[in-house]
C-alpha cells in the first residue's frame with residue numbers, strides 16, 4: 001500500500017529525528033518551490049497527492065507562508081490536514097480551509113510558559129520603567145534623570161484572553177502580588193479561573209492598572225484595543241502585548257502614549273513586523289522585543305514535536321490532536 005504524502009512547508013530545525021521517523025508512516029517531501037506562483041503550479045503537479053502539510057511561520061515572501069483564499073483554491077483535493085507550528089495561525093485563513101473540508105491544527109500549550117515568561121518580563125519592565133535606566137547606563141549617565149517607578153504588589157492586572165498563555169501569565173503575576181482579573185468570550189470554570197475575577201471587556205479596561213493582551217488575532221479581535229478602548233482605560237495604564245501586534249491599533253497606542261493615557265508599554269509583537277512604528281522606537285517609556293516570546297531551544301523543540309505529532313495522528317488516524325477552535329464543529 002502506498003504511504004500518504006506529507007509536505008513540509010518551511011524547515012525542521014530541532015526535531016529532525018522525530019521528523020525523519022515520520023517516514024515509517026508517510027512519504028516525506030520538503031517544498032522547494034522558490035516563489036508562491038511556482039508553488040501554486042506544483043500543487044497541481046508533484047504535490048497533487050499530498051494528504052497533510054506541516055506549516056511553519058516564514059517570511060511572507062516564501063512559498064506557502066501565507067495560506068489565503070487564493071492559495072486555498074489551488075490546494076489539491078487529496079489534502080485533508082494542515083499542521084501549523086505555533087499558537088497563532090493568523091497567516092492562515094481557517095474559515096476558507098474549513099469550507100474546503102481541510103482541518104487545521106496548531107500547537108497550543110507548548111508555547112504557554114515561554115510566552116508567559118516574556119510577558120511577565122515586560123509587565124515588570126514596564127511597571128519598573130526599566131527601559132530608561134538601561135539607556136542612561138549605556139550612555140554613561142548611570143541613573144541620572146531616572147524617576148521612581150511602581151511595584152507590582154497590589155496592582156490590578158487585567159488579562160484579555162484567558163487561554164493557556166493568559167493563565168500562565170496569571171500564575172506568574174500572582175507570585176509578584178498582583179491582583180488578577182480577566183475577560184474572555186466566556187467565563188472559565190472555577191477551577192480554570194483559579195481565583196481570577198471574570199469582568200466584562202469594558203470593566204477590564206476601566207479598572208485594570210496593567211492590561212495584558214493574550215488573545216488570538218482574528219477578524220473579531222483586530223484593533224480591539226483602539227482609540228475608543230484607550231479612552232475607557234485608567235490614566236497612566238500599562239499595556240503589555242505578546243499576542244499579535246494587530247490586536248492593538250498601533251497609531252492609537254502611539255497617541256495614547258503621547259498623551260500620557262498609557263504610561264508605559266511592553267511589546268513583543270507589532271502590526272507590521274519586522275517594521276516597528278518609529279514613535280514606539282523613539283519613546284523611552286516603551287520596552288520593545290523583536291517577537292521572541294517562544295524563542296528558546298526547549299520551547300522551539302517542543303513546538304516542532306507537537307506539530308509532528310499532529311501530522312502523525314493525521315496520517316495514521318485521520319484526526320488531529322490540536323484542531324483549531326474554528327474547525328471543532330467539523331470534526332466527525
Ligand SMILES: O=C(O)C(=O)CO
Nearest residue numbers: 086087088111293294
Ligand atoms: O506561537 C506563536 O504564535 C508565536 O507567535 C511564536 O512566537
